[in-house]
Amino acid sequence: MHNDSYSTRYEEAGVDIRRGYQAVELMKKHVASTYTRGVISDLGGFGGLFELDVKETPNPVLVCGTDGVGTKLKLAFALDRHDTIGIDCVAMCVNDVICCGAKPQVFLDYIALGRLEPEKVEQIVKGVAQGCKEAGCALIGGETAEMPGLYQEGEYDLAGFCTALVDKSKVFNNAGIAEGDVLIALPSSGVHSNGFSLVRHIFNVDDKPEILKVFYPELGMTLGQALLEPTRIYVKEVLELARHITVKGASHITGGGFYENIPRSLPEGLGARIRRSDVRVLSIFKLLQRTGSVSEHDMFNTFNMGVGMVLTVGKEDAAAALALLEGSYHLGEVVANDKACELV
Template identity: 45%
Template sequence: MSDRPSLTYADAGVDIDAGNRLVDTIRGPVEATRRPEVIGGLGGFGGLFEIPVDRYRRPVLVSGTDGVGTKLRLAIDHARFDGIGIDLVAMCVNDVLVAGAEPLFFLDYYATAHLDADVAGPVIASIAEGCRQAGAALIGGETAEMPGMYGAGDFDLAGFTVGVVEYDDRIDGSAIDENDVVLGLASSGPHSNGYSLVRRIIEASNADLAAPLGDGRTLLDALMAPTRIYVAAVRELLGKATVHGMAHVTGGGLAENLARVVPADKTVTIERSAWQRPAVFDWLAEAGNVAADEMARTFNNGIGYCIVLPADEVDTARVVLEGAGETVFEIGRVHARDHDEPAVRIV
């Protein structure tokens, strides 16, 4: 028999007991997201969810996956763990919402070098909070402890969601018509896009993240504000107005994301003066000396979600959306498109 000491998984840096304790810690927040369609509980090999076919004639499943990008670096560096999970959920559920889908369930992937319950617990609790806001059940996930793959204190996140929409009610932008109006819903900040540039600006300007921004928040608070989840408000609207198209404003900014749903024979003119750009974007532009065009294609500049609908339904939509807590701007209109015009232009 060898004289060498017997090695364990813990010796290699993986603490199975810590993972089990984490499951117990997050059980309450996860259970709070439960929907009637969920079968079983936390800890199975797969999450079970019964498709609510009784509510649909021809159900179409809509799936989405995303992360939170390098905003995660700021969260780790400044121990801001109680909102980053909302970002993760938002980036996924807002995407499937564009098709008119109701998010049904969500799964997360959390990977780290060494599992720290004081970090993982708040992160996963914030994922559960994002699911609660979206009305989606958090039915499973994976916590991976991988020493040697990540630096000390680092972790990464990925999220996955599935929604459902009636085949005849799906929204793809094909119904967008001349004289339709574009409504913009206010963002909570940069959301989860452009943070490699954000971090570069912070470094280059030697920014004081504790400095007041002028809107009642510190710079760090404004940069770490969780991505807004638009599901509840938009789902309320879909039953009360005719929506022709929607866009989630992420990487590429307002013009590039709205262009993804505009028909080839239409163009949208966005009036930049229709809303006031929040202070955090003014700071980024000034501190980084970022050109207007670069700001427009990197950040949402204050508009996180767009809805295109007939002009005679704008008042109804505004009442519904504002009643659901959204700040609404009438930002553009649809026109016939000449062959040399872009799909979206900001003037």
């Protein structure tokens, strides 16, 4: 603890730097639990040091990703639950870089608050650390910024950045995708971290936060529990699959849903054809559509609908992929249709 570091005038302006030091002490054990072999610096320095192991990577390529949690945070505020939202932050970054076939190595987080509450920050970082462990990467640093007047009391923003590593020869290259290839669905854990502005609008969460504590039989839990369910992290299963078969492409289903994200992984001249009846839509999305009277197109263009990631493999590899990926299923096929997604 920095006992001699304290500014009376700064505290009068709303910032007590001692709270920051306390937060660091509380989060240290969570951060340390993520350390992998490459970490060569301790928390608290000006930069996080990580030694890359490239012995099995002759042509190393770094893949970087950054993202935030978005307005899902508003639900965490309303329910005063902050220990899982960090998993979402990590997931939104690592699930993007795994679409290149890259293994996440390091992660950094950024937390901005109006007033720093050390115990709350510890809970946030606890979730970040859990996400890093699920992704197999190290949390080697970050920033906690206290900014009175910019954020309302009790609110904060959370974002992250990750760096991943892949050999150039093993990057998922969509140039090999051909008509007749198979689309494999990896199920989502729920709404994940996209579309929450529409979710909040449908349930009028901002004006009636008590709706989050209502139990819905079709969900088997309260609305708040279902909506705060952390984003599933796909890193380890996708990397394991790539050890056995050729993964030609991968799409992380985030904002824009099926229509925007699946075509992003396909080359020019090819598109995706998916039978609507084959999509295993989760109950939370059925509830959202019914309550908000949302069109099917808008649902599939906003939410993941129960599919968090889509992998493209050759027809000859489809059976092996389905056997290796627990809970996965055949979603559709690649067709001659210029970068469009058809739901039939």
